[in-house]
Amino acid sequence: MVYLMDKINGCINASGRMTKLGVSTQSHGVKDAMNYGASNYFLMDDLYKISGETLASLFDAPDAVITSSASAGISLSVAAVLCKDHDAQIQKIHDSSMQDYPHEIVLPKGHNVDFGAPIQTMIETGGGCVIEAGYANKCTQRDVELCINKKTAALMYVKSSHCVQKDMLSLEEMLDIARQFKKPLILDCAAEIDFTSFTKMGIDYVIYSGSKALMGPTSGFVLVQSQDDAINLRKHIYGVGRGMKIGKENIFGLIQAAYEYTTSSQNFEVSYDDLDPFIETLNTINGVYAQKIKDESGRDIYRAKVHFDAQILGISAHEIIHRLEKGTPQIFTRNYDANQGMISFDPRPLQHKNDLDIIIKRIKEVLSDVEVL
Numbered sequence: 368m369v370y371l372m373d374k375i376n377g378c379i380n381a382s383g384r385m386t387k388l389g390v391s392t393q394s395h396g397v398k399d400a401m402n403y404g405a406s407n408y409f410l411m412d413d414l415y416k417i418s419g420e421t422l423a424s425l426f427d428a429p430d431a432v433i434t435s436s437a438s439a440g441i442s443l444s445v446a447a448v449l450c451k452d453h454d455a456q457i458q459k460i461h462d463s464s465m466q467d468y469p470h471e472i473v474l475p476k477g478h479n480v481d482f483g484a485p486i487q488t489m490i491e492t493g494g495g496c497v498i499e500a501g502y503a504n505k506c507t508q509r510d511v512e513l514c515i516n517k518k519t520a521a522l523m524y525v526k527s528s529h530c531v532q533k534d535m536l537s538l539e540e541m542l543d544i545a546r547q548f549k550k551p552l553i554l555d556c557a558a559e560i561d562f563t564s565f566t567k568m569g570i571d572y573v574i575y576s577g578s579k580a581l582m583g584p585t586s587g588f589v590l591v592q593s594q595d596d597a598i599n600l601r602k603h604i605y606g607v608g609r610g611m612k613i614g615k616e617n618i619f620g621l622i623q624a625a626y627e628y629t630t631s632s633q634n635f636e637v638s639y640d641d642l643d644p645f646i647e648t649l650n651t652i653n654g655v656y657a658q659k660i661k662d663e664s665g666r667d668i669y670r671a672k673v674h675f676d677a678q679i680l681g682i683s684a685h686e687i688i689h690r691l692e693k694g695t696p697q698i699f700t701r702n703y704d705a706n707q708g709m710i711s712f713d714p715r716p717l718q719h720k721n722d723l724d725i726i727i728k729r730i731k732e733v734l735s736d737v738e739v740l
Contacts, residue, residue: 378697380716381726383670384558384579386483388699391582391716394634396627397620401584404619411615415601418618419588425625426562428590430597433577433618437557437587438489439611440574444553444589445472445493446607447572447600448521457606460494469520471498472553475506475541477531478524486525486555493607495520505534508544515548521571526556528663528703542568557587560666562628566590572600577617583624584617637717639669645712645723646671652734654679660711670701671712682737684708690733691726698729 380388393401415433423431434440449470450456459465472490476499479487487497498519501510511522524541538554545552551571559565560580565573569592577586591597604612642659649657654676662668677683684705691698701711712726 376696378699379722379725380699381712381714381722382699382701383713383716384576385699388716390576390578390585392718393582393584393620393624394627397583397623400623401616401620404614405616407615409615414615414618415604416597418622419597419601421622422588422625423590425622425629426566426590428563428566428573430591430594432589432591432597432600433613433621434587434589434608435611435613435617436585437555437574437576438484439608439613440572440587440589441486441489441553441555442493442611443600443603443608444572444574445490445495445521446603447596448472448551448553449494450599450603452595452599454602457602460603460607465494469518470494471496471514471516471518472521472523473498473500473511473514473519474523474525475499475511475530475535476501476503477506477535478527480525480527480529482527482529482557490523493603504531506536508536508540511536511541511544512548515544515550519548519550521545521551521553523553523555526554526559528558532663538565538570539568542570545571558666560668562590562625566592571596577621577624581621581624581628584620586613586617586621588621635715637714637720637723639714641720641723642669642671642712642714645727648727649673649730652731655730668713668715670714672704672709673712674707674709677708680734680737682734684710687730687733690736691729694729694733696725698726 382388384390418433419431434443446460472495474497479499490497498514500506500514522541522545524538542552553572554565554570555574557576558579571592573590575588577583577588646657646659649655657671657673659669660672675684675687688702688705701713
């Protein structure tokens with residue numbers, strides 16, 4: 368460990384639960400559970416089954432399957448929908464003969480996003496063919512219905528801030544269509560903080576990250592509507608999912624993280640209230656306007672959204688981001704609105720309240736450097 372620690376430095380993550388920054392840090396309880404898993408042997412088929420059942424009980428679902436990531440959950444869910452209980456097809460998931468069976472996955476065009484990798488690639492990895500419904504800025508129930516035919520294997524919906532939010536049909540509307548046409552519905556809600564409602568709605572495959580809201584190790588899981596669904600999904604661990612297998616230590620860590628989440632024993636070093644003095648200080652800077660805003664997709668998550676007036680400051684938001692990332696310490700922010708001059712700061716992944724002071728100090732240094740130049 369010393370060899371690696373000497374070669375790379377940590378950074379301040381004000382971006383969120385982002386894969387590129389390692390997603391989250393783990394509690395002592397999660398690390399202890401991972402150590403137990405890493406220090407012992409288990410029959411993995413039993414561990415997959417029992418851990419899934421345990422996770423399902425924590426989130427009041429009929430059953431669950433633990434995966435190596437939410438991305439893997441997408442691929443395995445698609446594979447399970449295509450093959451069902453036909454074991455002979457598991458090894459032929461990408462064979463041309465599969466084109467004779469339902470294999471199309473209908474997805475609103477505004478949901479066919481790149482979340483760090485194209486969601487279409489995850490679907491195709493599971494053997495599916497993406498059929499985009501509607502347009503990038505609009506998708507109605509009728510748009511989806513027109514895409515359904517005898518080749519349709521499932522419908523898919525993505526609940527994420529990456530997706531177009533305006534003029535998209537709702538999840539409830541998508542579920543109504545799935546029921547009307549008797550097609551399974553796959554929901555990718557990797558970063559959501561609600562782990563019970565979607566399964567109770569009757570959605571067939573509900574996919575989460577285990578390392579985002581739960582703050583577990585690198586992992587994911589799929590909540591399903593029956594034990595048969597879980598069995599069919601787990602079968603693909605010995606097919607397309609072989610390259611996505613999750614280790615025993617991460618399974619134990621995920622279960623502990625889920626337990627801590629459901630018992631409200633997660634601890635955050637920086638709260639949403641701590642954003643208030645941070646925002647007040649930024650608002651004293653000429654050309655800077657900060658406010659607390661709720662997450663774009665409706666989650667109960669709050670961030671500081673800061674507008675940097677390039678005309679007053681003499682520097683663009685993109686350049687500020689670049690200098691924060693290249694400085695000491697490196698600071699990473701949420702940059703989806705940088706083209707509009709806005710940068711967001713997420714308090715959840717910050718490890719110390721002092722991180723907010725460091726961010727303010729670095730912003731002031733960046734702005735003062737412009738004045739000097």
